[in-house]
Structure formats: C-alpha cells, structure tokens
Amino acid sequence: MKRAYDALPESMKNMEMYGFHWMEFVVQIPSPLYIITSYKSNGLTNACMQSWTTFTGGKNGFYAIVASVSKYGHLYQTLHETGEAVINFMSAEFYDKCMATIRHNGFDDDEIALAGLTAVKADRVHAPMIGECFINLECRVKWEKEIAAGDDSVLMCLQVVKAHIDERHLDENDLGRTGKTGILYNIHHPIDPERFSGAAHDYLGVIEKIRDYAEY
C-alpha cells in the first residue's frame, strides 16, 4: 500500500527542517555532494560544501544546474563578482577536511589552506581547484533564477569549460567514480512521516552499479 502526502504530516509538525521543505524528507532523493571553490574580493579562497545539483549537457555544452545557492553566503557573492568557480568532487577519504571549510568560513579566512587542503591554479577560470579532490570542473556562470519569488536561494546554471579527473578514478577497475571510493551523495534523513520523533540527521552515502544496461 502507498501513502500519499500533500500537507505537512502530523508527526513532523515540530521537526527542525533547517529551511528545507518537509517533502524532501518524505521522498528523500539523494544528490551528489561536492565542494565549490572561488576567490573572494580580498583574493583569499572561498570553499562551500554544496549539494542539490544535477549535471546535464547537449551539443552546446555541459552544465551544472546548482539548485540552491544561498543568497547570504560568500559563494553567491563571489559568483557575482568573478562569474567563475570550480566544482570539486571529494572521495570519502577527504570528506572531513572538506567539511572543515565550514568552520573556517570567515571573509578573512583562506578557507582551503585552513582546512588542510591544497589550492591549485585552474587553467581556464579565475578560481582555485582543490588538489585532493579527484574531479575538478572549471565553471563559468551562465544564468541564475529564483525558483519562487523571494526565495533565500537561487538556482544557478554553470557551464563546465574544463574537467580534470585523477587517472586512478578514470580506471573503473581501480578507484573509479562510483562505489566506496567514488562520488559522495548527500542523503536527507529518511524519516517515516507516520511516526517521526527526535531530530533530523542526514547521511553521507555512495552509489553502487547494479547492472549493465546492455544486458537488456
């Protein structure tokens, strides 16, 4: 039997949702987790953990559709100032260091160095890449839009102009891009809306290949 929801379930009425919509916790669809880097106007590095993004492309380019950039953070500010950033995918090994950038989020912080990570010069954009991350996507802002008028965040489209990938992760028989050594996913607290209690806590995950499409 399926349950259907179009209004906030009773058990979630007092849940702290940190600005998210209640339905996100009910359907709980994971999205990739990465850290996006740019330069602040004082020349210091900015780093922002980011999720809620999809990637798509066609004959005119490859794009990151970044669904929720807070209007109040440094990332939004730097993207407006420089129009450029790098999307860096970390493996689980570097998750803690990347998270440390949240503790070093001051305007006068060199966020990449203070987190114990290495800033590497990008080739095509004015933004730092994180050396320890196994994929770095050099990006330029194409456009932005509020999903609903007055939102606290905006949806931004970034065009990927150059991709760097660690060769051990290019090899699917070595570290690969999926599985335990691959791209990380942000998983919202998978709650049961019929009986939620306590506090929401999210999870870090990876994805696993289960079958080859060619087997049909």
Ligand SMILES: Cc1cc2nc3c(=O)[nH]c(=O)nc-3n(C[C@H](O)[C@H](O)[C@H](O)COP(=O)(O)O)c2cc1C
């Ligand atoms: C798992 C995770 C996912 C996050 N996703 C986003 C996101 O999609 N959008 C956003 O604006 N902040 C997101 N954040 C919060 C920012 O990383 C955090 O507020 C950061 O310090 C802001 O940096 P900034 O001031 O340089 O923009 C996320 C944090 C975590 C831990």
